Amino acid sequence: MSMSTHVLIDDPAAAVPLSPSTPPGRPRTCLGPDEPFPGVLAELPLTQVQVLHSRICCQLDEDYRTDPSGPHPVTLDRHHELVEELAIRTRVAAEHGAHR
Incomplete structure (x- = not known):
């Protein structure tokens, strides 16, 4: 389990706060190990989890x-x-779709 700081994002398209090393005005597409990361992913909307996944893959x-x-x-x-x-979210969505 991660020992990271819990950071919620109000705007689904927004990124997790940038590293201090990121130049002003330049968004960072990657999420370094020293940058904040949510402690509980289940509390985030799907779009925020997808953005985090993209940044971690970067x-x-x-x-x-x-x-x-x-x-x-x-x-x-x-x-x-x-x-x-x-x-987990894919499995839950599939189960709910199968029961309709």
Whole structure:
């Protein structure tokens, strides 16, 4: 489980707060291991979970390209949490669709 700060996003299209290293006016598409991450993904709307998943996948890609030792363990853990959350939501949606 992540030891990260819980950050809710009011706007589904908005990103999690940017890293202090991000230049002003330039949105960051990746989510580094030092940046805030929600503690409870189940509380977020689907679109926010999808945005987080996209940003974590971007970070994984960047880490694989730039770090010979591979992605940071925090990024790998976050990716695993997001994949699990999306799988749960997919399963629940399928079950509700099958019972209609």
